[in-house]
Amino acid sequence: MKRKRLFSLLLALVLTLGLTACGENQTSEEQGATNQKSGEATTEEITTIEVWTQDRHDSEYVQAKIEEYNETNTDGILISLNVVTDDYENMLALAYAGGTAPDIASTPVALNTFADTGMIIPLNEYIDSDETYQKVNAPYKNAYEGLNSKDGNIYYVYSGMRSGVRVQYNKTLLEEAGYTEIPEKLEDYIEMAKDITVKGSGETFGIGFTSSSPFERLLEMSAQVSGVYYYDYVNGRYDFSGYKDILELGQRFISEDIAYPDQQGVDNMRALFAQGEFALWSNASQEAGVFTSQIPITDFEWGVGTVPSLTGEVNGALQTNPSKAYAIFSSSEHKDKAWKVIQYFQSEEFIKGYLEEGYSLPITQYMDGVIDKTKIGRLADFSLLEYESVYPTPPTVNLTGDNYRILLWNAVMGHIGIDEAIEDLNKRYNDALDADVASGAVKRLVISDYDPLNPSEGTATYLTE
Amino acid sequence: MNITRKKNIIKTSHKKSGNIATFLMLSPAILFLLVCSIYPFLWIFRYIASDYNGFTANFTGTRNLVRMLNDSTFWGSVLHTFEYAFYKLIFIIPLSLLMAVLLNQKIKGTVLFRGIYFMPTIISTAIAGMIFGFIFATQNGILNSVLMAMNIIDSPIKWLSSQSIVMASITILAIWGGLGNYMLYFLTGINGINEDVYESAKIDGANAIQTFFRVTLPMLSPVMKVILMLAITGAFKDYEAIMVLTNGGPGNRSNVMFLYIYRLIFGSSGGTSQAQIGYGALLSVVAALIVGIVTAIYLYVSRKLDDVV
Numbered sequence: 001m002k003r004k005r006l007f008s009l010l011l012a013l014v015l016t017l018g019l020t021a022c023g024e025n026q027t028s029e030e031q032g033a034t035n036q037k038s039g040e041a042t043t044e045e046i047t048t049i050e051v052w053t054q055d056r057h058d059s060e061y062v063q064a065k066i067e068e069y070n071e072t073n074t075d076g077i078l079i080s081l082n083v084v085t086d087d088y089e090n091m092l093a094l095a096y097a098g099g100t101a102p103d104i105a106s107t108p109v110a111l112n113t114f115a116d117t118g119m120i121i122p123l124n125e126y127i128d129s130d131e132t133y134q135k136v137n138a139p140y141k142n143a144y145e146g147l148n149s150k151d152g153n154i155y156y157v158y159s160g161m162r163s164g165v166r167v168q169y170n171k172t173l174l175e176e177a178g179y180t181e182i183p184e185k186l187e188d189y190i191e192m193a194k195d196i197t198v199k200g201s202g203e204t205f206g207i208g209f210t211s212s213s214p215f216e217r218l219l220e221m222s223a224q225v226s227g228v229y230y231y232d233y234v235n236g237r238y239d240f241s242g243y244k245d246i247l248e249l250g251q252r253f254i255s256e257d258i259a260y261p262d263q264q265g266v267d268n269m270r271a272l273f274a275q276g277e278f279a280l281w282s283n284a285s286q287e288a289g290v291f292t293s294q295i296p297i298t299d300f301e302w303g304v305g306t307v308p309s310l311t312g313e314v315n316g317a318l319q320t321n322p323s324k325a326y327a328i329f330s331s332s333e334h335k336d337k338a339w340k341v342i343q344y345f346q347s348e349e350f351i352k353g354y355l356e357e358g359y360s361l362p363i364t365q366y367m368d369g370v371i372d373k374t375k376i377g378r379l380a381d382f383s384l385l386e387y388e389s390v391y392p393t394p395p396t397v398n399l400t401g402d403n404y405r406i407l408l409w410n411a412v413m414g415h416i417g418i419d420e421a422i423e424d425l426n427k428r429y430n431d432a433l434d435a436d437v438a439s440g441a442v443k444r445l446v447i448s449d450y451d452p453l454n455p456s457e458g459t460a461t462y463l464t465e
Numbered sequence: 466m467n468i469t470r471k472k473n474i475i476k477t478s479h480k481k482s483g484n485i486a487t488f489l490m491l492s493p494a495i496l497f498l499l500v501c502s503i504y505p506f507l508w509i510f511r512y513i514a515s516d517y518n519g520f521t522a523n524f525t526g527t528r529n530l531v532r533m534l535n536d537s538t539f540w541g542s543v544l545h546t547f548e549y550a551f552y553k554l555i556f557i558i559p560l561s562l563l564m565a566v567l568l569n570q571k572i573k574g575t576v577l578f579r580g581i582y583f584m585p586t587i588i589s590t591a592i593a594g595m596i597f598g599f600i601f602a603t604q605n606g607i608l609n610s611v612l613m614a615m616n617i618i619d620s621p622i623k624w625l626s627s628q629s630i631v632m633a634s635i636t637i638l639a640i641w642g643g644l645g646n647y648m649l650y651f652l653t654g655i656n657g658i659n660e661d662v663y664e665s666a667k668i669d670g671a672n673a674i675q676t677f678f679r680v681t682l683p684m685l686s687p688v689m690k691v692i693l694m695l696a697i698t699g700a701f702k703d704y705e706a707i708m709v710l711t712n713g714g715p716g717n718r719s720n721v722m723f724l725y726i727y728r729l730i731f732g733s734s735g736g737t738s739q740a741q742i743g744y745g746a747l748l749s750v751v752a753a754l755i756v757g758i759v760t761a762i763y764l765y766v767s768r769k770l771d772d773v774v
Contacts, residue, residue, distance in 0.1 A: 093520055112739075113520040211712060261603040262626060268598075277604070396739045398516045401538040402717070415628060415716025441516055441523045 047334050048078045049341045052095075053106035054088040055324075058359045065353070069344055077337050089113065096331060103332040104341060108156065108325050111146060112396050112442070115155045120327040122153035126339045136348045138364040145460040146393030146445065148325060158322035159346045159367075160360030163285035163382040165221040165307055165318070172300040173204060173279035182305030185312035186222050186249050189280075194258045196279045207253060208260040208278040210269040215409040218282045219250045221307045225387065227315030230404055230429075231394035233450040236463060238394070238429035240422045243408060245310055247421075250412040270295050282307060284321065285361055285382035292378050304381035316452040317389035323360055391455045395442040397432035404429070437465060509746045517743040529747045539748060541717060542725040543755065545632075549707075549721055550700035552636040553643070558696060561644050562685075565651030566677060579652070583645035590642060594709025597638045601625050601710075625711055628718040635707050635719050642706060643699070647692060654688030655681060690770040697763055701756045722752045 053062070059081075066079045082102065084091050089109055095101045096119050105120070114120045127139050134140075139157040143149035148156050167182050174180065177196045183189045193206030200206070210217065223229070228242035253259045260278045263269070273281040274295045281287075291297045309315065326342045328335055344350060348370060355362050356375040361384060362368040373380055402410075404425050411421040436442045444465070447458035514529060515522040533539065564582060568575045585593065600607045601624035609621040624634045658681065666676050682689075704723040707713065713720030713728075730745035 090519055113518065117520055211714070261621065261623065264598065264602065398739065398741050398744065400532045400536050400744075410716045413715060415718075435525075435528060436516070439516065439523050439525055439528075441521075 046076050046078050047337050048080050049104065049334060049338050050080050050082065050102035051104045051106055051326075051341065052082045052084050052088075052092060052102040054083075054085055055107055056083050056085055058354065058357070059083055061354060061357050061359065065350055069341075073344075075337065075340055077340060079341055093119070096329065099331065101329045101331045103329060103334060103338040105327045105329065106325070106345075107323070108148065108158075109327060110396075111148070111150055111155060111393075114327070115150060115153070118330055120155050121330050121335070122155055123157065123328065123339070123342075124152075124154055126342075127154060127157070130343065132348075133343060133346065136351065136364065136366055137346050138366065142322065142363055144322065144390040144392065144456050145447075147322070147390060151462070156325035156327040157346065158325045158363050159351050160322070160324035160355070161363040161384065162321040162323055163361055163384060164320045164388050165217055165282050165284050166287075166382055167218075167305040167307055168273070168281045168283065168287055168291070169303050169305060170273070170276055170279045170300050171303050173200075173276065177279075182303075182308070183312075184306075184308055186226075186246070186308040186310055188312075189308040190249060190252050190258065193253070193280055194256060197258045204276065205260040205278040206258050207280040208269050208273060209253070209263045210266045211263040212266045213405055214263055215405045215412065218307060219246050219408075219412065220405070221282070221318060222246055222309055224316050225307060225314050225318050226310040227452045228310075229316065229391065229452065229455075230425075231445075233392065233445065233447040233455075233458065236444040236446040238426060238433060240404060240408070240425040240429075244418055244422060247408060247411050247418045249310075251414060251418075254413050267295070273297075276300055285379060288378040288382055289358060304378075306385065314387050314453075317387050317391070317455050318385065319391055320384065320388045322363055322390060324354070387453060389454060389456050392445060392447065392458070392460055395433055395436065395445055397429065397436050397442065399428060399432045401428055437463070440464070509749060512743040513747040513750060515743040516741065517746075518739045519742055522743065525743070529744045532744060533747055533751060538717065538720070539722065539725055542713075542720045542722040543752075545717075545719065546701055546721045546723075548632060549635065549639070549703070549719075550697065552632065553639045553700045553703075554693075554696055556636065557640050557643055557647060558693065560640065561647035562651050564644065564648045565655055566681065568648070569652060569655050579648070582648055585642050585644070586646045586649075588642075590705040591709050593638065593642055594706040597634075597641075597706075597710055598625070601634050626715050628715055631711055631715060631719045635710060638706055638710060639700070639703060643696075647696060650688065650692045650695075651685070654685045654692075657688070658684045686770040690767050693767065694760060694763060698756055698760055701752075701759065722748070722755075726752060 053059075055062070063081060066081055070078050088107070092101065092105055092109065093113070101119070105114075109120070115122075123139075127133060137157050137159055139154055142158055143154050148154060148158065169182060173196055174192075177192070177199050179192050179195075183192055196204070196206035223243055223246045226246070228246065230238060230240055230243075232239040260269075260272065264272075266283075269281070270287075270290055272278065274291060274297045276299060291302060307318070326345055328338045328342070332338050348367070351362075351367055352370055354360065355367060355371045358376050358379050361379065361382065362371060401407075401424075407416065407421050407425055410416045411418045416424075433442070433444065437444050443462035446461050446463055448461075450458045512522060514526060515524050516529075517523075568579050568582075603609060603621045603623050603626065606621070606624065608624065609618070612618045613621070622630060624630055662680055662684065663676065666680050671679060702723055704721050704727060707719055707721055708724050708727065711719045713724050726745050726748045729741045729748065732740035
């Protein structure tokens with residue numbers, strides 16, 4: 001009995017000590033690693049600049065260029081790239097809170113969380129001191145309110161661009177239905193899709209929509225080029241009233257059985273388009289790579305057209321998505337060297353190779369003139385349009401219920417009335433905006449000289465009421 | 466007198482060292498319980514009265530509570546959860562019991578079939594959702610092709626895009642995914658019933674149906690109580706496969722409460738709304754209360770099941 005108790009006591013002690021020891025080991029290992037890291041920096045006079053990125057698709061090119069830089073640079077810099085694809089922003093914030101943030105975060109991060117909280121620093125001083133950088137990247141021309149700049153501060157500069165939404169079409173199916181090009185008017189576009197569906201006799205369809213943000217990929221963009229947007233910049237309010245005509249037309253895709261019967265995931269729908277199951281698909285410039293290498297289209301020719309508008313005329317800018325930017329964390333102990341790394345990442349030589357590999361479209365006129373366009377393949381079909389631009393980011397609110405993309409698509413599907421959906425959105429978005437402005441969580445964005453064709457060129461003011 | 470006192474002292478010291486040993490033995494488990502279970506649970510309460518997006522928290526007083534009371538999407542999702550749980554339970558429990566009884570017979574191949582029926586349990590729910598996406602596809606789906614080939618239907622059924630059918634589709638997936646698990650519980654319960662009882666029933670001339678209703682079912686009552694409780698709480702918490710299969714659609718018809726909470730906490734692709742951990746935390750507490758109340762009502766109603774045996 002006594003022996004048993006003694007054994008129990010010893011076992012408990014071993015377990016408890018084991019647990020404590022595990023914790024201690026980990027700490028000492030971490031400390032060791034930190035010491036080793038700082039030791040490297042001081043003894044060999046090499047500074048490691050840690051870069052985090054979310055982009056895996058371009059890592060072959062970026063990694064090769066980093067190796068080249070690490071071998072040749074004379075500034076004693078060693079770039080260490082860490083690809084974090086999952087939960088990127090949360091991982092960055094956690095690392096910052098834990099004191100292990102990288103020096104540079106690649107790809108855009110949300111300003112309302114990273115800049116407003118002081119996690120990343122403005123780059124204006126660095127930018128102003130480098131004329132070559134300004135020539136290649138046009139940082140002030142490509143400063144977008146709420147996206148990469150706020151109150152005159154630029155937090156990161158874009159070096160690439162994903163095009164706005166385009167219509168990709170199956171030329172064979174269009175020709176069989178007697179069409180050669182994409183109509184400019186939405187109503188005609190719907191008629192064409194209907195013709196193709198009718199002639200397809202249940203085998204092929206006019207158009208296909210994905211379950212992943214279907215409203216965004218055609219009708220929202222048609223609304224944009226028609227001059228309809230969900231945020232009234234002049235009055236600083238959300239306003240969904242303008243969508244009514246677009247929604248009424250959009251409902252025809254479903255009520256008249258024009259669209260492919262299912263809305264599956266993006267890749268499923270891409271595969272169905274590539275198989276010739278439907279004629280019209282709409283998405284941005286990433287489809288150039290998708291339909292040439294990921295899911296190559298081999299059985300028919302495919303073309304690229306522009307999204308239709310309500311009247312056939314362009315009355316508003318089409319949203320584009322700038323990409324590939326680099327921010328410096330305020331916790332970095334080597335900010336000047338981090339800037340040198342950014343200078344390299346956004347140098348003419350680096351960007352030229354990147355764009356010619358087809359990873360992105362050029363964002364500046366300068367780079368557009370420098371690259372060899374014969375190398376970019378089908379991406380050339382997605383070249384930027386005159387009326388493409390970046391909209392200032394409307395205030396991010398704590399919304400109750402479904403967001404506008406879900407609800408407006410539900411209206412298209414006929415699950416909710418159009419007027420009811422618009423009224424509901426106007427109320428919920430503005431209630432949330434008013435409450436968040438009152439609590440100080442956000443500021444009301446007002447652009448009194450707002451121009452829907454040049455949305456990024458107005459003067460932004462932020463109101464606290 | 467002295468001997469008795471000495472004995473008492475020895476007893477007390479043994480008791481004390483026993484207590485220390487017990488405490489030390491339990492301490493790792495208590496530590497893990499506190500850190501991994503109690504602390505996260507208390508953490509939820511820290512933000513229920515704030516707007517918290519994972520970076521900054523603003524105290525908003527009773528605003529989240531008022532929002533919750535007026536949130537028709539949330540209350541709609543609560544109703545859908547009850548509906549889903551009802552459909553799932555009325556099919557999965559009788560079916561799994563039937564399968565357990567059938568596969569408990571001494572016939573060749575029962576072990577193989579037990580394995581086959583249990584297999585969906587070990588498949589990831591996300592993968593199951595994707596597979597059923599292909600099965601339920603309207604145009605090229607396997608299920609519609611089979612039904613049309615058998616002349617059961619004339620035109621394809623919109624399994625996932627029709628508001629009137631989608632609930633049936635997610636219930637089928639739930640039954641497929643959970644049947645093997647509950648079948649295994651029932652099999653364990655049936656194996657625990659003494660063979661002598663069956664023998665005496667046989668001697669008394671009971672046929673198979675009488676044996677099932679008069680012997681097996683009553684003897685299973687305590688196990689049934691636990692299985693039902695697990696099934697109820699499980700059904701109320703289901704959302705992963707639904708998220709992959711329908712993402713709550715069409716038109717929120719399959720939007721269950723934990724799916725809505727998940728979307729709030731992790732944000733959605735709306736662009737203008739953000740992760741709402743504070744509001745999501747409040748809804749989590751309310752959802753937990755709802756599941757707790759349902760379970761408590763069930764335990765109260767089913768308290769007599771313990772007295773059967």
